Amino acid sequence: MGLLDGKFAVVTGAASPRGLGKATAKLFAEHGATVAILDLDLAQAEAAAADLPGAGHVGLACNVTDLAACQAAADALVAKWGAVDILVNNAGITQPLKIMEIGPKNYEDVLDVNLRGTLYMTQALIPHFRSRKSGSVVNLSSVSAQRGGGIFGGPHYSAAKAGILGLTKAMARELAPDGIRLNALCPGFIATDITAGKLTDAQRASVLEGIPMGRAGTALDVAGCALFLASDLSAYCTGTEVDVNGGSLI
Numbered sequence: 001m002g003l004l005d006g007k008f009a010v011v012t013g014a015a016s017p018r019g020l021g022k023a024t025a026k027l028f029a030e031h032g033a034t035v036a037i038l039d040l041d042l043a044q045a046e047a048a049a050a051d052l053p054g055a056g057h058v059g060l061a062c063n064v065t066d067l068a069a070c071q072a073a074a075d076a077l078v079a080k081w082g083a084v085d086i087l088v089n090n091a092g093i094t095q096p097l098k099i100m101e102i103g104p105k106n107y108e109d110v111l112d113v114n115l116r117g118t119l120y121m122t123q124a125l126i127p128h129f130r131s132r133k134s135g136s137v138v139n140l141s142s143v144s145a146q147r148g149g150g151i152f153g154g155p156h157y158s159a160a161k162a163g164i165l166g167l168t169k170a171m172a173r174e175l176a177p178d179g180i181r182l183n184a185l186c187p188g189f190i191a192t193d194i195t196a197g198k199l200t201d202a203q204r205a206s207v208l209e210g211i212p213m214g215r216a217g218t219a220l221d222v223a224g225c226a227l228f229l230a231s232d233l234s235a236y237c238t239g240t241e242v243d244v245n246g247g248s249l250i
């Protein structure tokens with residue numbers, strides 16, 4: 001028996017083969033969910049969906065910074081499946097810039113994909129979730145929101161991810177009476193394409209020194225927590241942030 005048997009899940013930004021979204025979509029499918037992978041490129045989204053275990057998964061092109069595109073994707077999935085139970089707002093970009101290197105376009109792009117995209121995709125599904133008095137939303141924040149900076153994202157990335165924490169709590173408070181839960185995940189240093197091959201040996205050693213568990217996280221480490229938050233195991237959790245960081249904040 002899977003934790004998500006009979007559930008329909010949407011995961012944004014899940015076409016990246018080694019990414020957290022793809023690992024989450026795969027674990028959800030292994031637990032019985034039918035999954036829609038939303039990403040910028042239709043062919044990549046469809047290929048990622050075809051790669052999931054089980055049948056009925058869907059790949060759709062959807063730029064999450066475009067509200068009309070989010071609504072079109074939500075409407076298409078509700079029409080096709082009759083229901084959506086779970087949304088994982090995973091699409092995100094980083095730019096490793098220092099304060100004075102951040103230009104208007106950098107700021108717009110990072111805030112748009114991470115923060116605006118999280119709001120828009122959630123807004124697109126709220127009417128449906130409300131009509132069913134049910135829905136679980138998992139938003140990808142980051143340890144960068146909690147302690148600032150980090151090697152991979154600039155201050156604007158920290159701001160966007162901190163914004164996601166505020167957005168998650170505010171929406172969780174407003175939507176709790178409607179039976180809709182929203183929670184955030186804060187991954188630390190996770191081995192994905194964002195982090196692969198971008199560190200010198202000295203930088204890597206310094207990062208690992210700050211992690212009590214002494215290793216980078218894996219995409220599966222994050223997917224497991226997403227599964228907990230998406231499923232009924234976390235039925236009494238809303239507005240929370242779950243740290244997946246090997247103890248980095250202890």
Ligand code: NAD
Binds near residue numbers: 143
């Ligand atoms: P990734 O780059 O592997 O995947 C991100 C995906 O988002 C890509 O498939 C990309 O095409 C998609 N995307 C980008 N812009 C989009 C848009 N406008 N609309 C739809 N899709 C879009 O990244 P990842 O490492 O898997 O990270 C996933 C999430 O987890 C991100 O939100 C990231 O900020 C967060 N995160 C990652 C780490 C880490 O160490 N990897 C740590 C903390 C938080």
